[in-house]
Amino acid sequence: MRLSDLPKGASAVVERVEDAHPDDPIAQRLRDLGFVEGERVRLVARGPIGADPLLIQIGSTRFALRRAEAARVSVRAQEEVA
């Protein structure tokens, strides 16, 4: 499952970031920002037009990602835990 497919308010765990093309700077930046295996993410909000961009919470940080950026992150869905 892709991060961009996550429903609003849902949580998931990052599996990996895939390069969209060889030597993908956006994928590298995502990894630097902490999108690495095992991190919990949550989709907090979606933009008003075309549900784009997405607001992703990772740790205590909220990042705005466009759909194409979020599609690079593969996640596995997780039940909401307290």
Next chain:
Amino acid sequence: MSANTLRIALVGNPNCGKTALFNQLTGGRQKVANYAGVTVERKEGRFTAPSGRVLQILDLPGTYSFDAASPDEQITRDVLEGNYPGEAAPDLIVCVADATNLRLHLRFVLEVKRLGRPVVMALNMMDTARRRGIQIDVPELQRRLGLPVVETIAVKRGGARALIERVDGEVPEAAPAQADDAASRAGLHAQVRELLDATVHMPRATDVLDDALDRWALHPVFGLMILAVVMFLVFQAVYSFGKPMSDLIGDGFDWLGAHLAVWLPEGPLRGLLKDGICTGLGTVLGFLPEILVLFFFILTLEESGYLPRAAFLLDRLMLSVGLTGRSFIPLLSSFACAIPGIMGTRSIQDPRDRLATILVAPLMTCSARLPVYALLIGAFIPMHRVFGIFNLQGLVLFALYVAGICGAMLVGWVIKHIRRDRSEHALLMELPSYRMPQPRDVAIGLYERGAIFLKRLTGVILALTVLMWFISTFPSPPAGAAGPAINYSIAGYLGRGLQYVFAPLGFNWQISLSLIPAFAARETAVAALATVYAVGGDAQTAGLAHALTANFSLASALSLLVWFAFAPQCMSTLAVIRRETNSWRNVAISFSYMFVVAYAASLITYQVTRLFL
């Protein structure tokens, strides 16, 4: 470098409070705001520590990692590694981290540590961390990191005392430098996780207040409504609060001018002081309150953390016109002045997005245009109430701002379709926590803007005003000449020459003439018109607004307003475009497209309005 000077570099993730800390340490007045990318250039300050040692502090732009993706991150990396031309590597690095956001910020601390240079970590925003119940075992964190860690509260007086004591003491030993490759990079996150598990207890990942506010501020419907209301209120406030104060100042100068006229003997000196200085400069000075009201709102919004939310809401819209959500903040700064706006575009990583933002930034109505708008609207638009609550003058002002924005969208759209490169653009933008704007920071910001305005007024605007007075007074008309004396002056000839170009837009020769000094500084158009009409004898008694209504039509006034909405920006803006893009070609493109757009829009406005009125 003297042995008694210690060079310190402040680094950290964007929006961790480096600049606030820098101001605490040095007593400096750098601009502080609540979004990533405020510091786009290196800034330096110095102070004497209690030990008598001089500490020289460099404030560097925020950086997420050393895999630098934007120009300002590149500067940080070069300085720290001693590769920046003319800059020796610092003796000590102070790495600032937000205590409420350690998962992200610790990673960069580890990256800095690997450079193999002496590092002190400043754990900033400790007050917010405590309020949110975040517990950090600082001694343990210090032991595991192998670096000194000190707590700071950059926004509070005395909040950096511990840091000053620490950097004034022994320089800590550097950790061994480590290679920077993909494999060791990947390991950093694992180290961060380990550190967090061992030293930090967080009851809740986010601030309750942030979540509650964001539910409304980022709501697909209410969020956009809130944004529209906020923007609209700002422009109404400029009129409702600023205008009465402006009128007071204007009246004060009229009074002064009238009294000077009584005291001084008839002659050129009286003319210069009364028509040139009092009428010309006084008219421009009168707009200071409006500019301050506008800046008050921009500074408050910047500090609050709301602006990146607005960028989030508008990203898709801006993308469709060839810009990015990130363009929103530089473009909003351009409402104050295009120069800081254009410099602020450095936080846009994508070079194409950055150039597009630079090209449209001058279309945002800068505060220097406000005096021109305020004068013409005050003179030509009646003070009606619309729907009982809005006033018509405020609505017209709002419409002019909207015209600039729509123009920018159109230009962005055209640029998008002209350029051939269609590869992907990234957004990747952090949304900070909300923060109560600090009255002290807002006050400092207002003071600075006021000072800049007064400096321009007493510098370039004064010089141009005196020049305008001179060319409208001399040479004197020959004996027995018919018509007003000003028709025989240099200004009269120059203005009539220019009128050939601008007559189709409905500009008389006085307006055409005032466009020349306006190119140096927009506000001078007002001073120039005031001076020309005062010398011509029209503004003697009834003020400039009256002189204008007596001398040209509503169609001309609207055409002039539209001209100022789109006309080529001032010289300083062109100079900044040259500096930021390192290309005269971009300057030429910028100037010529704006001239064409402004000419066409004014021509249409004038010719169409004339048909109906």
